[in-house]
Amino acid sequence: MYLEKVTGPEDIKGFSAEQRRALAREMREAMLKRASIHGGHFGPDFGIVEATIALHTVFDSPKDKFVFDISHQAYPHKMLTGRKDAYLYEEHYDDVSGYTNPEESPHDMFNVGHTSTSISLATGLAKARDLKGDKENIIAIIGDGSMSGGEALEGLDTAGEMKSNLIIVFNDNDQSIAEVHGGMYKGFKELRDTNGKSERNLFKAMGLDYRFVADGNDAEAMIAALEEVKDIDHPVVLHIVTKKGKGYKFAEENKEEWHWHMPFDIETGEVTQPLIDPYAEQTAETFLRLAKEDKKFIAISAATPASMGLTQASREELGEHYIDVGIAEEQAVAMASGLAKNGAHPVFGDYSSFFQRTYDQLAQDVCVNNSPATFLVFWASMYGMNDVTHLGFYDIPMMSNIPNLVYLAPTSPEEYQAMLDWSVAQEKYPVAIRVPHMMVGSSNRPVRKSYDELNKYEVVRQGSQVALIGLGSFCNLAEDAAAKLKDQGIEATVINPLFITGLDEELLESLKENHDMVVTLEDGVLEGGFGEKIARFYGADRMKVLNFGLPKKFYDRYDYGKLAQEHHLTAEQIAEDIIKTL
């Protein structure tokens, strides 16, 4: 047993090839057991075990600095840098985050979770080193999927002009989360097929030196290659070929499913607690129908088809009505604008956190041009991804303050369906839909067919004294809070605003007649959000306004229930706060 004794990289530096092979086996065993119980990223980590052993054998971390792209492949790195317990012992599984984390270890340079950032961050580390007159190695480790992102390509371009040490380990397993997409992958394939000799070389075209390692799962070959580039005096790309999911049959065979995985049975590979987002499934079903009904329909993905419920089979069925642009959210949004301008009906869906990549494309390419494209924002909620790098509740301030955009907030599967059908068919507005989180079920609230009349809110229940405006996923919460108020003798009005991007001034004005307080509830941060617009509307009136939501902060691995409690986002607390303030 080697892994149990590894307290830091220095413990493995003197290992023999045989010891390294044994260590790699132990690391995979530990990861397999942990993943089967705990879930998490899988394929990226299984593929990079030997490369990580080699990196820590050759380089001297933390003096030499590693930047792992996305850092979802950093489990082996964590095991070798003092955090083995979190992979060996179940009671310690939650001691570590799923990504690199400087609060855990000086061996981690950044909190990273979005793709395509490692080269850019590394160029900064390298330039700072030069300014200070230091000498360490700076190493970015980036997968082929991440290479399609604009930030990575911009980073390559800058690296190609730099003149000091910078090592880019390009980990090529011919796979993104789903299959890779883009013309550059033809070139990468040629490089793999020619042992790195092909002329079609993106890195050389970017002005960079280039080396090739045919088997990146051979620790000895990796060590030899890394020794050669260690202390190099200029930027270099080391292209290594690895196998995603290596060492676990099911993961090797089905790379997409095993990119990230829920807890599973090791023998069968079967998930023990399946995670199903009914809104994703509903989306995929809608797309399959639209592809048959509307020749102008097209679904766009930026390498996350699962966000829209699109399996490999459904993607094939969509055929010409589906395009994956790779991890390239800017391209996805701008392409959607081009599609819409030439008469197509494009829909781009992705997770809320990744829409952050597209502010300028939404504003300039789409909204300045008023291109009638549809954007589906998934997991835009406190409920869901709770890693600091994947928070899904910043989209309202980011998107809703862009002119011309119609940002809709459905409150149920039925309303989502109506909005999606309306949006794809209409040709007047750029529309985004904030898809409810997966626990938001059906309601018996009435559902409109058309949303052409902008900013017209829906009164769900007419009352007086207090009006609760419950946005999207929080409309149910507004109804629950109204029920609590009823117990206290207050018949509150409940409003489903539907539109995040505008005020129903007529309705808000009319509330002044027999209401003393307007309360907003939103599943997101308060700063720059929906509630503040209501507060401004009533600023000079005697109407009291209370805004419920989260204060802006980078929350990390929180418990949803506790976070809601802490910020008074339960029906009981809301009713109490209202009564206290009335």
Added chain:
Amino acid sequence: MYLEKVTGPEDIKGFSAEQRRALAREMREAMLKRASIHGGHFGPDFGIVEATIALHTVFDSPKDKFVFDISHQAYPHKMLTGRKDAYLYEEHYDDVSGYTNPEESPHDMFNVGHTSTSISLATGLAKARDLKGDKENIIAIIGDGSMSGGEALEGLDTAGEMKSNLIIVFNDNDQSIAEVHGGMYKGFKELRDTNGKSERNLFKAMGLDYRFVADGNDAEAMIAALEEVKDIDHPVVLHIVTKKGKGYKFAEENKEEWHWHMPFDIETGEVTQPLIDPYAEQTAETFLRLAKEDKKFIAISAATPASMGLTQASREELGEHYIDVGIAEEQAVAMASGLAKNGAHPVFGDYSSFFQRTYDQLAQDVCVNNSPATFLVFWASMYGMNDVTHLGFYDIPMMSNIPNLVYLAPTSPEEYQAMLDWSVAQEKYPVAIRVPHMMVGSSNRPVRKSYDELNKYEVVRQGSQVALIGLGSFCNLAEDAAAKLKDQGIEATVINPLFITGLDEELLESLKENHDMVVTLEDGVLEGGFGEKIARFYGADRMKVLNFGLPKKFYDRYDYGKLAQEHHLTAEQIAEDIIKTL
């Protein structure tokens, strides 16, 4: 005289080579005269005259669709598509915008102004054409400077996998606004030097077909090359070499100065009304001092060094303390994070409108990691660029709602200096500074040395009844409005908040004692902005709140004075509104 008779592209299709040469001369003459009187983009348009004549000779616009990148080089295109009068006759100079504009002509597909979008937009047009079963040519025209932007590179990657007509005219004049930067430019130079034969070919590496035209200023060679790619059944890059500023000596010799130009004397090339932003000059002076005092200081530009007042001479003087990453704002911001994490003191400055490219990098690369980098946001104001694609007043909703960021709003050159000096030296916070617009002069308000104590506002003048909070450039307006109120017998409090990203809750709380109204003034849109946070703070109180600023909208080529008047942003109107509402 040919140009006077050109009502549309059909009028030039039958021209002889001689006629085309005469037309090109006339077009340059018209542009030269117009630029000398009116100002505008210069070099990009003078370089692309022949290529544009060739494009309109070979293709059938608007059936065939052109997408001009940035579209600051579209003057010749406009001249040939029914808008010659706007270039020939002074009284019509303002009939057209400085960019392509679908409201002017069906020959313009998009309102464009930001770089690197043309390929992405064109991939969308092409895919929509295929879905509809149409057959037209889709042509993107993009300069070499724009190629360094991530969106363009993502677009190339998607194009490299497409299988139908798409023509990318790559206009290589070896120049961005300033000199080009990045490793890809070594490859482009090799291609120019080898007549397109070099193996270092970014486009082939992206999976694309490739052709080369050595003299893109030869209309006949261009026509021949375009004829060959017309109706091609797959994406192709046509690499053409042109001369920026061609036909005007001063512009050929000093490409950076003549990228865009103020009105000038044609004989001497000298500017008749120089435009000087004193804040840019102050910034450059500070940088030159810092480069001497602090070895860890570094200024970063994304191809707009002039935003920070950096001339070619000052860039050379900065030496290792300056880096231009090309038109690659994401790289600039992420690199700044890497620099700060490794102990350097980076400052990245750009125009407000271009910061829109960096939302995710600010949030993830910088703020999640709390990297103490400094960002200077120039022309963040209603005053300045007034093209719909370059509006500088969306940065507050975009940036100020990102956690951890400290966004400062100086109100004078003295305060800007103090904030800049403090920010570069401190190592605790990511800091952005909203540089005042160029007309904001010195004030005698006290200036702090340190801003370590976050969200501590400054009371400029203690009064009662009404408190005016004047953010940044609008602090003077708050003082002016207070003076008007004084005439009416109201001694208003005036507050300089300094911090856009947080509330001074203690101060705001204390205002409740002897104030009935709090008024916010901000030089930007109201939605998601600063004032709404104040409105939320007082939501449940009897304090009246009035927010002054602009409603969100894509304003285009407005008159600053009229816009201010329309939205009650003069001291008189503000005072009146206050008295009316009290």
